[in-house]
Amino acid sequence: MSQQQKSLNELLKWSIINQATEKEDASAEGAPKKPAEKIDPGIIDAILGRSDSQMMLEALQVIKNPQATNDEKELAWEDFEMLIQQIDNASNIENMKMWPPILEELKNSNPKFREQAAWVCGTATQNNPKAQAAFLKENGLAAVIGLLSDPEIYIRAKAIYALSGAIKHFEPALEEFKNQDGFKTLVTLLNTESDLSLLRKTVFLINTLLIQDPTCSKQLAQLQLIHALDTILKQHMEDEDMVEKTLVTLRTFFNVSSSPIHPATLALIRPKVLEAKEKYGSLILDSEAWADLEKRTA
Numbered sequence: 001m002s003q004q005q006k007s008l009n010e011l012l013k014w015s016i017i018n019q020a021t022e023k024e025d026a027s028a029e030g031a032p033k034k035p036a037e038k039i040d041p042g043i044i045d046a047i048l049g050r051s052d053s054q055m056m057l058e059a060l061q062v063i064k065n066p067q068a069t070n071d072e073k074e075l076a077w078e079d080f081e082m083l084i085q086q087i088d089n090a091s092n093i094e095n096m097k098m099w100p101p102i103l104e105e106l107k108n109s110n111p112k113f114r115e116q117a118a119w120v121c122g123t124a125t126q127n128n129p130k131a132q133a134a135f136l137k138e139n140g141l142a143a144v145i146g147l148l149s150d151p152e153i154y155i156r157a158k159a160i161y162a163l164s165g166a167i168k169h170f171e172p173a174l175e176e177f178k179n180q181d182g183f184k185t186l187v188t189l190l191n192t193e194s195d196l197s198l199l200r201k202t203v204f205l206i207n208t209l210l211i212q213d214p215t216c217s218k219q220l221a222q223l224q225l226i227h228a229l230d231t232i233l234k235q236h237m238e239d240e241d242m243v244e245k246t247l248v249t250l251r252t253f254f255n256v257s258s259s260p261i262h263p264a265t266l267a268l269i270r271p272k273v274l275e276a277k278e279k280y281g282s283l284i285l286d287s288e289a290w291a292d293l294e295k296r297t298a
Contacts, residue, residue, distance in 0.1 A: 052089050053096060056080060063113075064101055070110070077116035081123055087131075090124040094134035106143045111152045118147055118158035125165035132170040141166055141176055148185050153195045160201045167209070174213055183219050190228040196236065200245055203232070207249040214256035225253060226265050233272035243276050244284035251289060254296045270297035 050058075062068050062076035084090040093099055105117035121140060125131045135141070144166065147159035163182075167173040177183070186202055193199045206225070209216050229246050236242040250269070254261075273293050276284075285293075 052083050052086065053092060056083050056089065056092070056098070057096065059083070060098055060101060063105065070112070073113065074116070077113070077120065081116070081120050084120065084124045087128050090128050091130040091134075093124055093131065099134055099138040099140065103138060103140050103143055106140075106147060111150075111155055114147065114150065115152070115155045115158045118144065118155065118162045122158065122162035122165040125162070127165075127169070129170060132166055132173055135166055136170075136173045136176060141173060141182075142180055145177075145180055145182055145185055148189055153198060156189075156193075157195075157198050157201065160198065160205060164201075164205055164208075169212065171213070174209065174216075178216070178219060183216065184223055187220070187223040187225060187228050190225075191231060196239060196242060199232065199236075200242055203229075203242075203245045203249050207245070207252050210249070210252045210256050214258070217253055217257040218259060220253065221257060221259060221261070224265075226250070226261070226269055230269040230272055233269070233276065237272070237275065237279065240280060240284060243280060247273070247276060247285060247289075247293065251293055251296075254292075266297045273297050 059076040059080040063073050063080070065073075068076070084093065093102070102117055102120060105113050106121075108114050108117065121135065121144060125135050141163075144159050144162045147155055148163070150156050150159065163177075167177050167182075183206075186206060189202050190199070190206075193202065206220070210220070229250050232246050233243060236246075250273075277290050277294075281290075
């Protein structure tokens with residue numbers, strides 16, 4: 001029997017008892033009325049449901065409770081993340097002053113909780129300017145950038161997710177990201193990351209940010225983005241999706257860059273562009289895109 005069924009049975013039992021008490025009182029002339037039995041508030045909560053803010057608070061209390069087991073905390077994180085998928089609940093994190101305790105968990109010694117904290121940060125800020133502003137105000141960006149060098153791959157992946165949510169389509173956060181050498185961290189990741197899934201996500205994020213703010217190209221040129229993309233093509237030419245994302249990002253960089261690119265840099269990557277065209281052709285890019293890449297690397 002589920003908890004809700006138990007609660008319904010308790011409520012039914014309470015109703016029957018009190019109806020019987022009323023009938024007995026009515027038939028007993030002059031007898032004092034018995035007080036109605038009080039219903040357990042927990043039963044009412046189970047029937048009517050607690051508010052989302054109350055459930056968020058309770059989940060965070062478990063997360064921060066040193067006596068709670070790891071399993072209890074993991075479940076609380078999952079519940080919290082599910083609740084903040086609703087944009088109003090995500091915005092309410094700031095109103096309930098929950099950002100500081102959540103951001104503390106990004107430094108938790110337990111890697112699982114670092115991952116879940118980053119997951120919550122990404123979900124809360126995704127397409128939510130109010131939450132993005134609150135996250136930025138609470139210095140969440142620096143903490144997430146720090147996680148990009150975490151020893152655990154799955155945490156680095158969640159850090160990319162959180163970073164994407166925090167800065168996409170939100171210029172103040174992107175400016176702060178630049179100021180904190182965020183692009184340097186991303187390019188370093190391109191040069192050192194061995195996990196293909198994470199590498200794809202990083203390349204895709206760079207492409208998105210170049211489209212969002214073309215001025216990012218200047219900083220990325222200084223960080224030798226083309227060299228990093230060339231290395232990816234050399235190491236992962238057999239991965240069609242990786243090659244496609246890399247070439248799309250390369251083309252975006254060419255299209256938004258306002259500074260001339262050194263001929264030696266273009267000569268460096270041209271052979272891999274031609275190799276990719278020979279190998280994949282129209283499977284990954286249309287004829288216009290290939291012509292553009294060939295022209296720009298000539």
